[in-house]
Structures are given as C-alpha cells and as structure tokens.
Amino acid sequence: MEAHKRKGVPIPIQPFTEEPLRLLDEQGNPVVDFDPEEHLGLSPSRLVKLYEDMVLTREVDRMCWLLQRSGKAAFHISITGHEGAIVGSFYALRPEDWINGYYRTPPAMHVRGIRLAEIFAQLMGTALDPLKGRQMPGHLGAKKAQSFTYGSGVGLAHVVGMGMARALQYRKTGGVVVTYGGEGSTSEPHFHSALNFAGVYRLPLVVMIVNNQYAISVPRTQQTAAKTIAEKGKAYGLPGFYLDGNDPLIVYHVMRQAADRARAGGGPALIEALTYRLDPHSSADDDRKYRSEEEVKHWWERDTLKRMRHFLTLKGLWDEEKEEALKERVRLDVERAVEEAEAAGLPRVEELFEEVYGERPWHLTRQWEELQAEMQEQEGGH
C-alpha cells in the first residue's frame, strides 16, 4: 500500500490483493507513515479505547472459560485471537447500522452497548439474558443494540442479513448491515445467496469473514481452492478486501470505507480478515488432534492485543502503569457482572409456551397444562 500523507485524506485501499492489506506489521510497527486521527479518523482517546475494549473482550472470554470449567456455563466458544477483527470492525459502525453476528462475537458485544452482565447471563441462561435462556451459550444478540439474534446454523447470518439490508434499503432509513462468519461459512449456500442478491440489488451489506484458518479441524485449504476468500466477491460484481485481521486498524479502516460506501448506495462489499484461533474451537474440542503446538505458539507471538499495545506505546499513548490499571479494572468489572448475571435466577417456564407464536394456539395451551401437571407431580414426589 502506498503511503499517503496528505492531511485528512484516507489511505486508499485496494480490493482483491494477493497479500493481506495492513497498516501495522506483525509486531505492531506501522508499515506506512500514517496518522490515526488524520487518516483513519481515530482520535488518540478512541484509539486507546479500542485497545481497552479488546482487552476487556479477552477478559470476558477468559471468564467464560472459567465459568464453563466450573460447570456454570454449559459450553463456551472463544473469541481469543479474533479481537482485532471483531472489535476493530464494530468500531467502524454507526448507531443506525445493524449487525448479524456469529458465535465468536458475544464477548465483544459490550462494544455494541450490551451490558457485561447480559453477556454472562446469556452464557449461563439466567433471567437477565435478553434471549431468556432459549439459546445455548454464544448466541447473544439484542434488538436494542441493533444486533440480530442469530441461530446456530453456520452461514445463515449472511442470507438473513442480506434480507435485513433489503429492508433498510426499502425503508431508506440509512445504515448498513454487517454479517459475520468464519471462513467455513463461505462454503455454505447462504454466503452465495447473500452476495448474489446483494450484488443484484446493490444492498447496503458488508459480509465480514473472520478467517481463522480452521473450521473446527478442517483447514482453510479444504474449504475452497480459491487463493483468497475475498476474491470471490469478483464473481458477484462487488469488491472483496483481503486484510490482516490481527491489525485492528486496517480492519477499522476498511470496514469504515466499505460501510460508508454501502450506506451511500454504492453497493455491498466482502471483507476477509485473516487471523488465527488461539483456543480450541470450543469447550468441546481437542485441537491437539489436528494442529501442532508450534503452530499455535507462532500465532500467539503475533497476537492482535500485543500489536495494538506496541503501536500505542510507540505513539506515547500507553505504558506499563496504564496496562496494570486496565487489567485490574476489567477484572473487577467482569467479576461484578458475573455476580449480577448469576443473581438473576432462572427464566420462566410458562414463557416457553407463550413465545412460539405471537398468540398461544390451543395445542400449546394443552401441552402447557400437561407440563404443569408433570411439574406438580415432580414437586409432590420430593
């Protein structure tokens, strides 16, 4: 990428590159001469906040693992390693925008205005969970945060998000929809349908692929013979950007431009952010079966948090003291949120029957009566 030093002019970005675009190298040194405020629109305080939110997200993730191991959460699916791609992209969005996430976005949902306690409530399925304990961990969305409540089927977020974008376009309300998924989700028909329709209708849609190089155990080379995921955009008549997903600044920068263009009616875009899953796929996975410790270690050395910290330090915005204070603060915030989430108790059983349809049909009323009798007998038996 060309250095671009004129004031106020954003750094130009190229679609369909063979190498991932980046602003920071693997250690966090700038690869071009740029000023975050002038060229990216990120003030020093926002730059610091971005890093702090990445650290908080990692701490949320760490706590999710602890709750899972202690039996308080049934399952966990980790964001560790993906924070640059996910938090960086959230930072580029505006209040009128919508996201349709996937199971790696929940620990970062505080960036979208969902309270930490609600994140843990969803993980544990307590009454504070916006989803009322209906979904297994890793499925947090909330209407108030303009974050759709996606399901578990890989890829469906893209095709449903495409319809959401069509609604924004129809209502002319402004805003863009960003759908999330791993590189495995690009093999599903939903990815194709979403990009194809979005191209035809020029929808305000950005499909964000967080390529962490594995779909559970299956490596990226077994998903597609294409060199990059981003180049698939070409077939649908839309730009595809291939980025270093461990560089939160390029993610922010490209997402911001793609979203601005889509909001202005310029059409959809595809983004592929290359990163690495530092944890096993989920709490139910054993990643030693399919990848080496050396490989994982290689990527820990390129951790997105380290890079951002290094860059902030270079800029004179960060030091050891700040790091220690931040760690202490996020630890306390997370602990308090877990306590609040746990204290909320269980969701109501009756609501299961009330919220299948807008109005409960007679057959569900009968089934609810059956369950009540069953519950009474169970209580009587104790």
Added chain:
Amino acid sequence: MPVMNFAQALRDALRYELAHDDAVVVFGEDVGKRGGVFNITEGLQEQFGEERVFDTPLDENGILGMAVGMAVMGLRPVAEIQFVDYLWPGYDPLYSEAAKIRFRSGNQFHVPMVVRSPYGGLVGGGLYHSQSPEALFAHVAGLKVVIPSTPSDAKGLLIASIRDDDPVVFLEHKRMYYALKEEVPEGEHVVPLGKARTVREGEDVTVVTYGMMVHETLKAAEKLEKEGISLHILDLRTLIPFDGDAILHSLERTGRLVIVAEAPRTVSFASEIAAFVAEAAVDLLDGPVVRVTGWDMPFPFKLEKHYMPNVTRIARGVKRALSLLP
C-alpha cells in the same frame, strides 16, 4: 359481489394489502413483469412499482432468506416459490430461522412473512410439479400452514396470513387457479386462521379434508347420498393451528372419521388428525379411522390419475369407516 376465480381472488388479496400497508412487499421468480408463471401477480408491479413487487434471482434459499431478514426488520414480505417442489434450497431459512426466531430471541424479533406456493397434482406435472409436502411444514413448531379451497377463502385467508405476525406457509392448489369461480367479497375480507369451514352437513361420517380434495369429497358425497350415506364435510383451511374443536364437535354427531388428503399417507397431516382424535376422543368413535391419501411413492407422471385420491377411493374409505368394507 364480483365473481372471481381462485387466481383473481389471490391477486385481489395481494392488491388490497399492497394498497393498505406499505410494509407489504411481493417477490419471487418471474413475479414482476411476467406476473408469475401462473399470472397471480399480474399487473401488480405496474401498479405498485419495482420496489414493492419484484423479480429475484433463481435461488429459493436467497428468496426465503431475504424474506426472513425483511420480516425481522418489520416488513411483511410475501414471497412466491414458483412450485413448492422447488422450495427445498430455502427450507433452511424457513425451518432454522423463520420458525424459531420469535422463540430463540426471547420475543425480541418475530417474522411476519408469508410463503405462497402452488402445490398438488393432476396437472400433468410429474414428480416435481405435483407434490403435497404440507406435513413437512406442519411439523415445524413456529410455522403456520394454510391451504384454501375456494376463491373466497383464498382471498380472506391470504389477507389474514399477511396480517399474521408469524410465518405462514400458504399453499395453493395449482389445478384450482382457473378451474373454480365464485362470488368473492370486494375490499376488506378476512377469514381468520384456525377455523374450519363446514362444507356440507351430514349424519353418518365426518370427512376432514382441505385444499382441492374438498371438491373431490363433495363429489363423493353426492354419489354416497344416492346410496343412503350422508357425509359431514369439514374443510380445515388452516392446518396449523387446526380446528380440533370443530372435528370433535362433528364426531359427536357422526362417530365416524375419514381424512382425505392427496399427500402420501405415512407420517402425513392426515395421520396427525387421526392421532389427535384417537387421543382426545376415542370414546366418540364407533368405527376405524380411515386415511384416504396418495400412495407412499414419488409422484408419478403418466399414471397420476391412479395416484390421486378420487371419488371411488373416498367412497371406499367411507365404507371402511362404516365397517361396510374390510
């Protein structure tokens, strides 16, 4: 009241809802300029413009995925699937998304969409233009399933389905589009979901049916009348939720039950009605419950008349219910 065929009545419903609610949008393969391959949406794009009534790429997954996304954002999409036989690439958005969104979101989102699609045989359409897969929708908690049998109901039920706040699969027997005419109320005409229609009063046997089989059953009733057997015919109109009370009420009088549907028999909606009655009111029954259906096979092209339930098959079923036949 104007006389309309089935197709005109459906178009009238779409036109009425498009005119009265700007959240309603209509789309599918060929529905724009062409007005649909069965001409149901004819003239609607011209009247309401390309933002309200439009063509889609040839991709049922995209059509239904888009409908779900539009619906959760507050629109009322009416998606046409050209033949229900081709819905399956879009079954995932319907089954995994539309049906489950209200529940899984803790009631934050809901999905007021309608999937309209032609179903049914006796049109020379072979395996892939003739099937009756209603059971594959009726089984899915969170979906509603509606199958009208007359032009007037087609209009009233379609309007009710569009206004419903949950996803509705609305199946239209393609052989009826231009075969049936009757008076249809102009303007506002809503037939509530979940209420059966008494097609014919009778004493001896209750026949529960829906869709085109209502008309075949009526023909069978005339034949049986001459033999001294009187049929009470109920048109379900809505499969989910179905009108259980109407069925039980009628059985109090007849004590005999036949279910007529053209779908294959095993694990069919006819089986559900049989099970419902067996569980809820076995004491009302004076004889075996009989399912008169299509056969458990893919739909045959050349010999379709032997597949389809007909007057003879229905009459024989009625006689089995009366224990007049083994």
